[in-house]
Amino acid sequence: MNAGAAFALSRPLDGPAEVRHAARAGRLRGQTSGLAPGFVQANLAILPSDVAADFLRFCQRNPKPCPLIGMSEPGDPMLPDLGADLDIRTDVPRYRVWRDGELAEEVDDIRDLWRDDLTAFLIGCSFSFEEALLADDVPVRHIAEGRNVPMYRTTIPTAPAGPFHGPLVVSMRPLKAADAIRAVQITSRLPAVHGAPVHLGDPSLIGIRDITAPDYGEAVRVEPDELPVFWACGVTPQSVIAAAKPPFAITHAPGCMLVTDLKNTRLSIL
Amino acid sequence: MNAGAAFALSRPLDGPAEVRHAARAGRLRGQTSGLAPGFVQANLAILPSDVAADFLRFCQRNPKPCPLIGMSEPGDPMLPDLGADLDIRTDVPRYRVWRDGELAEEVDDIRDLWRDDLTAFLIGCSFSFEEALLADDVPVRHIAEGRNVPMYRTTIPTAPAGPFHGPLVVSMRPLKAADAIRAVQITSRLPAVHGAPVHLGDPSLIGIRDITAPDYGEAVRVEPDELPVFWACGVTPQSVIAAAKPPFAITHAPGCMLVTDLKNTRLSIL
Numbered sequence: 425m426n427a428g429a430a431f432a433l434s435r436p437l438d439g440p441a442e443v444r445h446a447a448r449a450g451r452l453r454g455q456t457s458g459l460a461p462g463f464v465q466a467n468l469a470i471l472p473s474d475v476a477a478d479f480l481r482f483c484q485r486n487p488k489p490c491p492l493i494g495m496s497e498p499g500d501p502m503l504p505d506l507g508a509d510l511d512i513r514t515d516v517p518r519y520r521v522w523r524d525g526e527l528a529e530e531v532d533d534i535r536d537l538w539r540d541d542l543t544a545f546l547i548g549c550s551f552s553f554e555e556a557l558l559a560d561d562v563p564v565r566h567i568a569e570g571r572n573v574p575m576y577r578t579t580i581p582t583a584p585a586g587p588f589h590g591p592l593v594v595s596m597r598p599l600k601a602a603d604a605i606r607a608v609q610i611t612s613r614l615p616a617v618h619g620a621p622v623h624l625g626d627p628s629l630i631g632i633r634d635i636t637a638p639d640y641g642e643a644v645r646v647e648p649d650e651l652p653v654f655w656a657c658g659v660t661p662q663s664v665i666a667a668a669k670p671p672f673a674i675t676h677a678p679g680c681m682l683v684t685d686l687k688n689t690r691l692s693i694l
Numbered sequence: 695m696n697a698g699a700a701f702a703l704s705r706p707l708d709g710p711a712e713v714r715h716a717a718r719a720g721r722l723r724g725q726t727s728g729l730a731p732g733f734v735q736a737n738l739a740i741l742p743s744d745v746a747a748d749f750l751r752f753c754q755r756n757p758k759p760c761p762l763i764g765m766s767e768p769g770d771p772m773l774p775d776l777g778a779d780l781d782i783r784t785d786v787p788r789y790r791v792w793r794d795g796e797l798a799e800e801v802d803d804i805r806d807l808w809r810d811d812l813t814a815f816l817i818g819c820s821f822s823f824e825e826a827l828l829a830d831d832v833p834v835r836h837i838a839e840g841r842n843v844p845m846y847r848t849t850i851p852t853a854p855a856g857p858f859h860g861p862l863v864v865s866m867r868p869l870k871a872a873d874a875i876r877a878v879q880i881t882s883r884l885p886a887v888h889g890a891p892v893h894l895g896d897p898s899l900i901g902i903r904d905i906t907a908p909d910y911g912e913a914v915r916v917e918p919d920e921l922p923v924f925w926a927c928g929v930t931p932q933s934v935i936a937a938a939k940p941p942f943a944i945t946h947a948p949g950c951m952l953v954t955d956l957k958n959t960r961l962s963i964l
Contacts, residue, residue: 601893608878609890620879623871625895625921651895694964 455679478586485583489660518677525669548617574638579631725949735951748856755853759930788947795939818887844908849901
């Protein structure tokens with residue numbers, strides 16, 4: 425870890441350590457989509473010890489929205505399993521601080537907020553499976569349209585744990601049927617980043633009234649010969665934390681993910 | 695093979711050799727659905743040598759409708775790789791004889807029709823993947839309704855080979871979205887019996903005008919919360935042979951399959 429700076433210099437410009445160091449140095453404050461292609465990006469949730477055990481159980485019970493790819497020791501901001509020299513207090517481009525379930529502020533680093541009773545949870549992100557879809561020539565509409573993926577609250581319940589409960593949030597990608605079938609195959613191999621879709625076809629069957637009005641992200645075009653295909657989404661834990669209203673929590677800001685040293689291709693179980 | 699009779703006696707009543715011996719002895723003249731559970735059943739096509747090479751190439755080019763699980767030596771009616779003592783001239787309950795593409799007769803055995811220039815092709819059948827679906831609690835409507843599966847000619851072309859060409863024929867099973875996703879996973883593991891679906895959702899996109907009027911088999915109920923899911927079907931080779939109008943051909947009669955000694959579970963590639 426003390427060789428971090430030298431390590432970064434030996435990396436290509438789009439390597440994961442370089443992205444983290446740019447965030448740490450204040451040179452990167454925005455979204456990480458498209459940065460460090462080939463490397464796993466992760467959703468972040470940081471919780472105090474009085475609810476961390478419940479949240480860990482929530483992830484265990486809800487692996488599709490909350491596939492846990494790493495967590496810190498309580499009070500330790502370093503995550504060596506996810507990246508060389510990785511400091512969770514500085515290496516995410518932008519953080520959100522939550523107090524009693526309300527967004528209190530957005531900040532660029534959380535060194536001042538770090539405490540000995542905090543645990544960081546890193547949860548798989550759909551960027552990894554979108555890369556796998558595109559590599560197999562399955563088109564991803566929101567990327568083609570240059571938008572954020574549309575996300576929807578559903579009527580599908582999550583399995584509760586302690587104070588954490590609430591509906592599943594899903595992301596949607598419109599696909600022709602043959603591509604939808606191929607997408608099931610591709611994403612089934614990637615359970616660490618949400619795995620297979622949870623639904624396809626009629627949105628009303630999972631409580632989505634208007635596909636053109638997502639609850640998060642931006643709407644995308646759905647052609648008449650396409651099916652909307654829905655995956656469990658990493659926004660679910662943020663939505664569940666907001667509903668549980670813990671006195672204190674920190675997450676990444678939307679789209680500003682932690683970039684890890686794990687390779688997307690190594691997530692495939694087959 | 696000379697131990698065939700003794701072998702049959704050592705099998706349970708629903709074993710594959712027993713089914714074949716019942717067909718051979720004239721005690722079984724009807725459908726084989728549900729017989730010898732756990733064992734692979736196969737579609738049969740027998741063709742003379744002047745078109746057999748083209749048909750083999752057709753199967754190679756169209757593995758989803760025509761997954762070849764075995765073929766005979768030219769002129770040899772025994773298929774030891776598919777079953778002990780298996781004689782393709784007697785071991786299928788009922789055969790169809792085709793002359794110039796027209797159904798000429800249905801017969802109980804083809805010993806009188808066998809020739810030195812005939813090759814038998816055995817093609818995987820959806821019974822195997824239906825067993826896998828049911829084992830995983832994915833319901834199969836036509837089985838629940840006690841009907842033959844509905845099948846449809848589509849506008850999806852097959853890849854031609856010599857005189858063999860024509861549209862893909864598909865079978866349809868209505869499923870709720872979550873079961874359809876699970877069915878893609880289950881049948882993707884079984885490429886030797888048609889593999890993953892070729893389409894799901896809107897039937898008109900593959901040229902099916904009326905889902906209640908199948909071209910073969912019987913219509914089944916499709917509930918409002920279900921998607922029709924379509925798999926490439928082993929009727930495709932029969933339809934293609936009828937269109938190619940070879941002077942002579944023999945197939946199994948619908949539903950009267952060859953029961954092999956291969957286990958369904960051994961077809962799974964994962």
